[in-house]
Amino acid sequence: MRLGEPARMQAAINITPLVDVVLVLLIIFMVMAPQMRKGPDVNLPNTTKPNSQGDERGRILVSIDEAGGLWINDQPVAAEHFDETLRAAVGAETNPKIVIRGDAKLNFREVREVMVAIEQEGFRGVGLIAKRAGAEGK
């Protein structure tokens, strides 16, 4: 910007307010995005070196909350309906990736029972989701 020049006819649209508004919207969405993730709030276990499990979209998220309640993706599921709900969530996918988000306060039995239930549906291999120690987020 040059100050002190005689005013000229300005043909260009002033895009600065537009950019401001767009940036603010962007920030709002970015702040909201973590809350839009699937599933309940789970206090994930802290570990040192978890391996990457990729993007949570495209995975089937089985969550076990602090009280031992089961969730598939973002729906709470009663234990007796777990099998058919999991099958419905998998649908026609041939090679589904199932990950378990278990709460840190659980004991191993509750997680093992869910793993066994998943195995009985014929899915071998799950990912146990952890949080890198020191990382931010839930």
Added chain:
Amino acid sequence: MQFDHNDSGSSLQSEINITPLVDVVLVLLIIFMVVVPLLIEGYDVDIPRASADTSAPVAESQLILSISSAACPILTPPAGEGIPKNCQVTLADQKIPVAELPARVAAILGGRPAEQRALFLAVDDRLNYEAVLRIIDLAKSRVEDLKIEFVAAN
């Protein structure tokens, strides 16, 4: 910012035009901010096969790590990082403190070809889940591509 449209006689412009730079940086920022919260991390494990457990031949090379709640009494989430020192685990029938686990696992499995690097875990049901994951983390820490498989605890 004002865009100079000099139809006649362009004036010398000494500033670098940073607008495209800012555009690219902002787009990169947006991409990372959107993608990073959706990335998840964890451990790949195999599930105990509820059926046909007894008929499976037990290979001699199977390395079994058992964690009992008597030798490793972690029933609530361990505070801070790592595993409490009073935890002892049994690796290939030898009782060792958990701190020695990475070195022992690496010594036994490190020389094997990748497809035979498997650790079988027999975990007591009462143990805390976070502690179990931390022990898995320790066991994997010095061996690449270590496969973890749960077996039924005795």
